Every structure is written in C-alpha cells, then in structure tokens.
Amino acid sequence: MQRRHEMIESSAMGRRMHVWCFGHWGAPVIVFPTAAGFAHEWDRQGMVDILAPLIHGGKIKLYCPESNVSQTLTDKETHPAIRLKRHLAYEHFIYSELVPAIRRDCNSETIRIATAGASLGAFYAANSALKHPEVFHYALCLSGRYDLTHFTDGFTNSDIYFNNPMAYTSNLQDEALIRVQSHTHLTLVCGQGKWEEGCIEETHRLADILAAKEIPHFRDIWGHDVSHDWAWWQRQTLHHFRQTFR
DSSP states (O other): OOOOEEEEETTTEEEEEEEEOOOOOSEEEEOOTTOOOOOHHHTTTTTTTTTTTHHTTEEEEEEEOOOOOGGTSSSSOOOOOHHHHHHHHHHHHHIIIHHHHHHHHHSSSSSSSEEEEEEEHHHHHHHHHHHOOEEEEEEESSSOOOOGGGGGTEEEEEHHHHOOHHHHHGGGGGGHHHHHHHHEEEEEEOSSSSTTHHHHHHHHHHHHHHHHHHHOOEEEEEEEOOOSHHHHHHHHHHHHHHHHOO
C-alpha cells in the first residue's frame, strides 16, 4: 500500500501539521481523529488495515490530519470563546490549506472530498459537510457528539452557534438550506451498547433535524451489544465505505 507522512505548512495554525496519506488512487477522504488528535490514529487502530481492499483497489485515498482537539473540545481550563477561536483556525487549515493540497495530489482542482470520523472525529466530519457541502459531499459519522454546548458547559456565542450542528442546522432555510440539500449526504452511525451514552441520543437528535430539513442522510443504529470502540468502528466503516465507494 502506498503510504506517506507529510508535514503541511499552515499559516492558520502557525506551525507544520502532520498528515498521513494512504492510497494511490480513488475518492479522497479526510479522516478526523478522536480525542487523541493524532494523525496516525486510524493506522494504529487497524482502520487502514480493515480498509486495505478498498485502498488497494483504488476506490479510496485516505488523508489523516492531526487535530487540535485538546485545545478546543476537551480543554476544560480555557474559556470556550478562546477555544472556539482555536477551532476556527483548525477549520481554516482544513478548508483553505489541506483541501487544496489534496486536490493537487489528486490532480484535480474541483474534486469533491468525503469526510469521516469516530467519536469526537464524527463532530468534525459532520460539521465540515454541513458548513461546506460543495466541497465535502459525504460524511461518515460514527458514535458522535453533535451538540457543541456539551463541551462548553452551556456557554454559547456566535462562533459556537455557527459550529454547533444541532443549532445552525435547525435554522437553515432558503438558499443556505438548498446548498446543503443539494450537495452533501451524512451517514450517522451509533451503537446502543457500552459508552454510547450521549452519542446515541445526539445521533437521533441530529438525524431528526436532518429529516425535518430534508437533508440527505442515513441513520444507522446498531444493536445493544455494539459499544463505543474501534472494533465496532472498523466494521461500521468497512460496511458503509463498501456501499459508498464502489
């Protein structure tokens, strides 16, 4: 398998960012890490191995950036307003620096990109697709939390509102709603077993909002034996990627 590690210079983040890339051809997919934030996480957790048939077969190329989640969602010491500024810097890195790099790598200035993530990575995947649907045509979201105020102890401001899928998606209308309806699709997956508390409730809530807004989506709820861990995320990702990237 073709794999490489890159360091992408980011003016938004003020440093070079780790990105692992897997595959030689196929649909590009940005993979967001969990709370660990490591670019190599999907490789270390067996996700790349489980997806090897699709990668070898030229169906997908994975781009796995690090995240600054420890300075944003999981930072309990810094005021949420400051943390969201850090999140916006990371979003700028993804949208304005990583996306162009991926398009250069794919030799296409217009190729559309999928997103994927588990746990906190699911939030990043969903938020990217909902905010930038013309770029991110598909999001696979596994065991996610989608109400940003869960991480801000209820505090909100305009930055938090416009990065809280539970809030802004509910209020999409007119041209803004048509953009999302016309250009992207979200697959929301969650188990009902251990450690899925909060995730299952927010998965249902976001799916209900998407249904009410007629935004293309699929709600896929697995059984009570399905827990919040990598073994199940491997199965779920392979299942949905096989269907999506034929």
